[in-house]
Amino acid sequence: MKIKVKGIENQGARGKMDLNERSMIVLKSIIENYIQNSEPIGSRTLSKSIGFKLSPATIRNIMSDLAESGFLIQTHTSAGRVPTDKAYRFYVDSMSKKPAVPEQIKQKLSPVSNVQGTPVEHILSKAVHLLAELTKFACVVSTPKQSVSRLQRIELIKISEDRILVILVTKAGVVRDKIIFVKENHSQEFLSSVTSFLNEEFKNHSMQEIREGIHQSIVSDRHRYHDLLAHAVRLGKKAFELNQPGEMFIEGQMNLLLDSHFHEQSSVKSLIDAFEQKTAIMKILDESMKNKGVHIHIGIENDYEHLHRCSLITASYRNKQNVLGSIGVVGPTSMDYKSIISTVEYTAKMLSKTISEQSYD
């Protein structure tokens, strides 16, 4: 969005400008100043810092209007005005195209692609760690959802008489393991048969499909296997049971404490709660997987009350086939949206690239 303004930088000529657009510029200046300095700017200072000539008094009028429309609030009479969540929303919505990611940031994120060959979890944790370091806020990333990823391979390993170690490898490159307890003492050979049966049968199917279809599929194949069948059904059901809820890595929580906006005791407590009980943030990350691009949740827009003073910037990452999870930043509503958004976007892109390259299809 380009705003045309006549007479800028020209003291003498006062160009005609649409009031609306002018107040937008003022609003943006206020927001940007607040983002930078974390304290309200006065009409006088603003008048000086703004690009074109406008007296403090005029700016006061504009500010007054903006306050009336809900873009600004005063904490008390005669205090500077501070942007509301509505203002931030306007700001990000009307944001000119995201700026290019600075070379410096790209460089600092480059280690993400240097951890190829390591488990996906390591890549994620590397990425979220770097992102936290760069943004100086708290960052989160969700691990790939098991349900959507497709099976690459299953292994059943006999551990003891009554325990079998199940290893699931998904196309996305995620390895999950669990132990299942069985009553019968199967031989390793028998398990190998079941293993190859399950692999043949279910390779390339999503976990969800497998779980839903495990009965039908096996039943229809009845003629090929005999005593194997009953056991395979049982083992298979157990093996594919969803055991792990979505996980989430958090990094840089402490960063938030250094941020001036969270110095008040009450909001610190809120944040602790929000991170303690991870569900709310997890939900936002999940939501973010449904659509492409960067998602922005500003303060009060968040359903969860403890996050009302935070903004979340999230973006999903994927391999060639599926959206796997998402990564995001949790910071104060007055964060520097411009740079954070592009940094998150870039990180997600890097992540997708790295993971795709070592995905198994």
Add this chain to the structure above:
Amino acid sequence: MKIKVKGIENQGARGKMDLNERSMIVLKSIIENYIQNSEPIGSRTLSKSIGFKLSPATIRNIMSDLAESGFLIQTHTSAGRVPTDKAYRFYVDSMSKKPAVPEQIKQKLSPVSNVQGTPVEHILSKAVHLLAELTKFACVVSTPKQSVSRLQRIELIKISEDRILVILVTKAGVVRDKIIFVKENHSQEFLSSVTSFLNEEFKNHSMQEIREGIHQSIVSDRHRYHDLLAHAVRLGKKAFELNQPGEMFIEGQMNLLLDSHFHEQSSVKSLIDAFEQKTAIMKILDESMKNKGVHIHIGIENDYEHLHRCSLITASYRNKQNVLGSIGVVGPTSMDYKSIISTVEYTAKMLSKTISEQSYD
């Protein structure tokens, strides 16, 4: 350590007591009070709260002596006196036998044993989470050291032409995976041969041994395998290469912020650094694996400067065969050592029990 004191609770008869022992009691009272209330206690108040009759003036003399011997410091004249790290050290060293773990705490930790069948990492993360919840401090746990654990099984799975997924299962029940890149395009069948060869050869050996002995062992077996050999050596070397440095889970960092002792800006910053760069804490956890029992590091005793205002209580956990890692609490030097120590000890015990039960030997 039992201290015999005559005349306690008896105003009239002033029993003879060794001055030293009496001052110990005073010191302990001061420490315990400070642990509880986080603020210095005055001679007058102490005189009232102490078990036996002793005037404020006498207590002042004793306190003065204690200060001279380095057990107490005054932040400034006419402020109450506060225990030094030396005092805490005395306190924990002279502590009477650890109190039994309260039933309530046992109950709250019981979920640790309810996660059997899940990966070891989950058990650890559950334990450290609960510990943080109970102690209200930050808690850490190190994942099992790869080097000491012994091999249960290795699997090589062909992923693509040039990539092989290696899955290592240790006796301790830890599953590790990594991808290795190869130049030759091996068939899955060939990999199976290598797999069984490696399994036969190395099962029950520690990773360290395997890594060190992989040459000799294979060479001495030369007669049994032919072309397999060269590849097996290469693959084996790659597969067993140490790829992951010890990991560590952290929980409840935020708890520290609510603690009154860390409210000063400076010490918060220190803590952030300490957790950011995990090596120092990791080192203490590693150290703790060398000896049995609970380890206590008080403030200045820590090598790492950022931890000078913290105490760490750690204990190792193990399976039937090996010490695997350790778990610990990071809190202010004025923590309630009595209860924290026994809680950490109990948690480590629970952890050992749970992990032993699902270990593979």
Add this chain to the structure above:
DNA sequence: TATTAGCACTATTCATTAATGAGTGCTAAT
């Protein structure tokens, strides 16, 4: 000789006050 009472002294904390200053709102002039 060890303990205690009493008193002088000191430093923190808290509430009050006054000065300062940044900022707005309104009105009249341009």
Add this chain to the structure above:
DNA sequence: ATTAGCACTCATTAATGAATAGTGCTAATA
């Protein structure tokens, strides 16, 4: 429509003083 000027508000800061909690020292005491 814009601006200058002025009155007013409220937060922040520093200074003041009273109250408080604490020690150190000395002389009296058991």
